Amino acid sequence: MTPPEPLRTPPEPDQAPRRPRPAASSRRRDGSPVSDEYKPLRPQAGPIKELFAPVAGFGVTLSSMFRPTVTEQYPRQKVPPQKRYHGRHQLNRYADGLEKCIGCELCAWACPADAIYVEGADNSALPENADRVVTADDSGGAHMSPGERYGAVYQINYLRCIFCGLCIEACPTRALTMTNEYELAGPTRAGLIYEKQDLLAPLGEGMLAAPHPMVEGTTDTDYYRGDVTGPTPVQVSWVAEHRPDDPTLPAAEKVATTGRPRSAGRGTATRPAGVRA
Numbered sequence: 416m417t418p419p420e421p422l423r424t425p426p427e428p429d430q431a432p433r434r435p436r437p438a439a440s441s442r443r444r445d446g447s448p449v450s451d452e453y454k455p456l457r458p459q460a461g462p463i464k465e466l467f468a469p470v471a472g473f474g475v476t477l478s479s480m481f482r483p484t485v486t487e488q489y490p491r492q493k494v495p496p497q498k499r500y501h502g503r504h505q506l507n508r509y510a511d512g513l514e515k516c517i518g519c520e521l522c523a524w525a526c527p528a529d530a531i532y533v534e535g536a537d538n539s540a541l542p543e544n545a546d547r548v549v550t551a552d553d554s555g556g557a558h559m560s561p562g563e564r565y566g567a568v569y570q571i572n573y574l575r576c577i578f579c580g581l582c583i584e585a586c587p588t589r590a591l592t593m594t595n596e597y598e599l600a601g602p603t604r605a606g607l608i609y610e611k612q613d614l615l616a617p618l619g620e621g622m623l624a625a626p627h628p629m630v631e632g633t634t635d636t637d638y639y640r641g642d643v644t645g646p647t648p649v650q651v652s653w654v655a656e657h658r659p660d661d662p663t664l665p666a667a668e669k670v671a672t673t674g675r676p677r678s679a680g681r682g683t684a685t686r687p688a689g690v691r692a
Contacts, residue, residue: 496595501578503596504571506615507589509638511630511646512622512663514559514615515590516566525585530575534568541626543657554629557657561635566590569611573599588639621645621670624663627654645670 460468487494496502507515518535538549543557550563559565582591601607618624623646629635630643630650637643646667654661 496597498595500593500595500597501580502594503573503599504582504609504614505592505594506566506569506611507592508616508618508622509561510619510622510644511650512618512627512667513561513625513629513638514565515588516569517560517562517588517590517635518564518566519587521585521587522582522591525581526576527579527581528575528577530572530577531582532568532570532572533566535564536567537564538626539563543626554631554633556628557626558629559625561629561633561638566611569614571609571614573607573609574604618663621666622663623650623654623667624658624661627657647671 509515518533520533520535523531523533538544538556538558538560539547541557541559547556549556549558578593580593583593599607627650629638630647633643648671651664651667651671654667655664658664
């Protein structure tokens with residue numbers, strides 16, 4: 416008994432039969448013959464150049480061996496960086512001692528490495544303003560920064576910071592800048608998280624430690640324009656009343672000046688002391 420023949424699947428009606436691939440032509444389109452020999456595009460080196468090719472890679476090394484060394488002897492000799500070097504951050508102050516940071520958190524939003532953490536607070540929440548609501552146009556009462564708000568918490572994690580400077584560009588009051596300080600290494604990871612007191616610029620000569628009132632008759636716009644040039648006697652007396660032991664009082668009393676006529680603006684009113692005319 417003969418075995419049955421295997422079933423054969425009939426081809427689909429819409430499937431065209433395969434055609435054999437045509438043989439490769441031995442000539443190009445322009446009629447020139449095609450050669451199987453490989454011809455490099457770059458010119459080949461001569462025998463002498465091929466002989467010294469292994470040594471040519473050491474040419475830069477050999478030429479530098481007889482030049483004077485330029486190694487910086489750090490940390491025994493510290494070379495100052497360039498003026499626009501991106502180093503450690505700094506929170507700046509105005510001329511009368513108020514902080515420039517208003518706690519807007521724009522620097523934290525602009526940071527691509529998520530290295531900045533900011534918490535803003537109202538000046539009205541200060542203990543000295545228990546019975547007073549501080550508004551944007553109110554120069555009285557205690558202020559940490561001009562206006563309504565200030566940066567209560569400010570942290571920069573230098574384990575994440577890439578020193579790109581985008582936070583500097585985002586700051587609307589030029590409160591955050593970058594110094595030339597580059598020695599940021601430390602023994603612990605926690606020590607590389609800088610707090611507000613680590614970033615805040617030191618008080619200059621004649622500045623009053625915040626909080627204290629703004630220069631009388633001014634707004635936060637006057638501060639931003641640079642019209643405030645120093646503390647006034649009213650500010651000094653306020654700090655002497657609320658913090659008589661403040662160490663910044665003696666120097667501020669020497670810097671505080673009297674008012675002088677206002678050159679332009681609001682009628683015949685006099686510009687407060689410490690405000691540029």
